Amino acid sequence: MGITLRELLDLAGGVNGTLKAFSPGGASSGFLPADQIDLPMDFKSLREAGSMLGSAGVVVLNDDTDMVDAALTQAVFFEDESCGQCSPCRIGTQIVRQALERYRGGDAQALTYIREVAWGMREASICGLGQAAALPLTSAMKYFPQEFGDADE
Ligand code: SF4
Known part of the structure; x- marks a missing residue:
């Protein structure tokens, strides 16, 4: 500690x-x-x-790490682990994973509204899993904006 x-x-x-x-x-x-x-x-x-x-x-x-790939790996984990009881987590984890896949596939606008999705997940999910599930993406966007194009603006 x-x-x-x-x-x-x-x-x-x-x-x-x-x-x-x-x-x-x-x-x-x-x-x-x-x-x-x-x-x-x-x-x-x-x-x-x-x-x-x-x-x-x-x-x-x-520094060999692609932060989009790192965030996507975590997004897949959280989507798998979501129990599905509440919609902010069940649907939010799907949206985060799909948005990252689209962005990695070349859709530069795929993350445009992801901060709003992340806010809803953080504020409205029942338990800590859903509340934290978007943090890998939003923190990567915050600290490594150059890897997320215009998505951080
Ligand atoms: S936030 Fe918790 S209770 Fe809600 S779907 Fe996710 S894992 Fe289940």
Whole structure:
């Protein structure tokens, strides 16, 4: 509790390549950029950074990573894991995954309204899964806007 990513990486033997992004607490915590490497990974610091400790399963991405692909991988996970009880999560996770697939397929406008979808999921889903399911995408768009074209505007 409270260790920084820099300290954790030192203990783990470093990064293969150059650090680009990381998830401090698994899929639900979204992505943080490499410049947050000295952020203490505790409840308060991560909440203030717009993330969370989540499962505390730290995921490290190097600069070979395509953030659209990374967000899509998480979107597929959340769509699979949604139990379907409430519509903001059941439908929202489908929309996020489909939008990312369309964007990756060349549709530059596919993510235009995704922030509104993400807001609805965060505010109206019954449990934490749906509330966090769009965070990988919205955090990737926030910190790596160049990989999402005009979608962040
Ligand atoms: S938010 Fe929770 S309860 Fe609602 S569909 Fe998703 S997993 Fe089920």
